[in-house]
Amino acid sequence: MRLEAVAGADPRDVLRALRQAVLGSGPAVALGADPAASLGANPAASGPRPASDGGDTAASGPRPNSDGGDTAAAAPRPNSDRGDTAAAAPRPNSDRGKTAPSGPRPASDQGTTAAAAPLPDEVPAGTAVVLTTSGSTGYPKRVALSRAALTSSALATADRIGEGAWLLALPASYVAGVQVLVRALVGGREPGILSGSFTPQAFAAAAAGMVSSRGGQRMPTYTSLVPAQLQTLLEGEEAGIRTGLASFEAILVGGQSLPLALAERAAAAGARIVRTYGSTETSGGCVYDGRPLGGVGLRVVDGEVQLSGPTLADGYLGDPERTDDIFPRDVDGTRWYRTGDAGEVSDGVLRITGRRDNVIVSGGINVSLDRVEHIVRGIAGLERAVVVPVADDRWGQASVVVVPRGDVPARDVAGRADALSRDLLADVRDAVGDELGAPARPREVILVDAMPTLPSGKPDRVALRDLIGD
Numbered sequence: 001m002r003l004e005a006v007a008g009a010d011p012r013d014v015l016r017a018l019r020q021a022v023l024g025s026g027p028a029v030a031l032g033a034d035p036a037a038s039l040g041a042n043p044a045a046s047g048p049r050p051a052s053d054g055g056d057t058a059a060s061g062p063r064p065n066s067d068g069g070d071t072a073a074a075a076p077r078p079n080s081d082r083g084d085t086a087a088a089a090p091r092p093n094s095d096r097g098k099t100a101p102s103g104p105r106p107a108s109d110q111g112t113t114a115a116a117a118p119l120p121d122e123v124p125a126g127t128a129v130v131l132t133t134s135g136s137t138g139y140p141k142r143v144a145l146s147r148a149a150l151t152s153s154a155l156a157t158a159d160r161i162g163e164g165a166w167l168l169a170l171p172a173s174y175v176a177g178v179q180v181l182v183r184a185l186v187g188g189r190e191p192g193i194l195s196g197s198f199t200p201q202a203f204a205a206a207a208a209g210m211v212s213s214r215g216g217q218r219m220p221t222y223t224s225l226v227p228a229q230l231q232t233l234l235e236g237e238e239a240g241i242r243t244g245l246a247s248f249e250a251i252l253v254g255g256q257s258l259p260l261a262l263a264e265r266a267a268a269a270g271a272r273i274v275r276t277y278g279s280t281e282t283s284g285g286c287v288y289d290g291r292p293l294g295g296v297g298l299r300v301v302d303g304e305v306q307l308s309g310p311t312l313a314d315g316y317l318g319d320p321e322r323t324d325d326i327f328p329r330d331v332d333g334t335r336w337y338r339t340g341d342a343g344e345v346s347d348g349v350l351r352i353t354g355r356r357d358n359v360i361v362s363g364g365i366n367v368s369l370d371r372v373e374h375i376v377r378g379i380a381g382l383e384r385a386v387v388v389p390v391a392d393d394r395w396g397q398a399s400v401v402v403v404p405r406g407d408v409p410a411r412d413v414a415g416r417a418d419a420l421s422r423d424l425l426a427d428v429r430d431a432v433g434d435e436l437g438a439p440a441r442p443r444e445v446i447l448v449d450a451m452p453t454l455p456s457g458k459p460d461r462v463a464l465r466d467l468i469g470d
Contacts, residue, residue, distance in 0.1 A: 002027040003123045011172035011193050015181050021128040022147050023185055028123050031173040032132030130317055131175055131280050142317040143280045152310035153283040154186040156293035161250045164220030167192040167210055179284040180224050198229060200236025200243045207244030221248050226255035227262060228384060234265050246270030254285050259383045281337050283311040290349035304356055305343040306336045360389045360397035365439040369399055372440055375432050376401055381409040386459045398443040401428055402464050405447040
């Protein structure tokens with residue numbers, strides 16, 4: 001089957017291509033991190049970019065989830081405080097005042113498609129979409145999704161939450177956006193499309209345009225968001241803007257864990273939130289509110305969450321060795337996807353506890369940075385904080401919390417940024433230390449003017465590591 005990249009970022013172009021690839025006999029579609037550049041065409045920009053973070057595939061349930069770039073270095077703590085991840089001394093001036101790059105980095109700066117071989121002209125029969133993942137770890141993966149997998153996911157979603165009209169508010173070139181469009185196509189309805197920048201006003205206008213009726217009854221509407229978008233809309237609601245959040249029958253929220261405080265604010269605003277968990281390799285979210293969709297198998301093996309069923313990808317294009325490793329078959333012939341996530345199942349409900357590979361060793365103690373991040377995000381104003389590892393001369397490894405400056409609530413610190421940082425760091429270290437112990441306490445808090453993101457909208461953790469000089 002022929003493979004073609006969509007020329008340009010217009011969601012309507014993606015919709016036209018998907019209509020042929022999923023419902024018709026058209027060529028397979030290459031989407032994701034700059035697929036056109038690999039084919040020698042003009043690089044395709046991402047569609048309307050969310051305020052931050054991206055995707056429709058977040059873990060369900062809590063996850064253990066002009067002077068910009070100030071470093072929140074606290075004064076050294078005495079040994080009696082067992083300063084295992086003690087705040088480092090202030091960094092030199094040459095390392096201060098960095099501002100995180102705003103918006104997505106170019107593909108060549110992410111180690112995604114720029115490092116990958118050119119896409120082939122032909123793909124296996126039945127392939128509908130080849131998605132190049134965001135490369136948040138710096139490793140590019142081209143995931144081949146069949147018509148059967150995409151339509152199975154769309155039908156399972158409709159079976160779980162109902163049928164209706166869908167609004168696209170995410171980039172159309174990533175799995176979350178692709179599935180919004182596929183759900184609309186499979187349901188026989190044209191999707192609504194939010195064009196331009198994501199703002200409360202733009203979302204409100206798009207939501208209002210979704211209102212329609214069928215047989216004298218209002219047709220249910222659905223959309224998919226990431227936590228940062230939801231936060232943006234809730235801030236709009238709290239500022240008196242009627243965003244239309246409560247008008248949707250269900251709002252899928254994924255891309256990363258949804259902080260409890262944010263979920264409670266959404267519920268108070270009348271939004272009906274469904275947490276989703278999955279990945280590009282599962283055709284998007286396949287576990288809703290901790291429970292697998294119809295046909296999806298779930299198990300935990302040696303602490304790792306594994307998924308099976310008709311929504312699984314065919315594998316990684318041009319990488320059979322990695323495909324065999326990540327999609328093993330058991331003795332019964334069932335094919336499973338190894339997610340790399342740690343989790344547990346209780347009473348049939350999945351709870352993600354973190355990434356198995358997102359662990360540091362601090363003072364000889366293993367520390368899950370996902371659990372640290374989950375605790376930090378429970379602090380008011382830090383719902384979008386990102387925790388990244390750093391080298392530490394004393395303890396081997398430590399962690400740093402990166403926070404958008406505008407999210408941090410005002411504090412009575414005499415207006416001094418360094419005092420603000422120390423005050424905030426004390427709260428962070430106390431919260432983490434109380435729950436996980438002293439070795440897990442972050443070393444610093446860094447305030448940035450804007451959180452660097454990948455084209456998908458997810459936090460660019462590679463860029464953050466570069467930013468803090470590790």
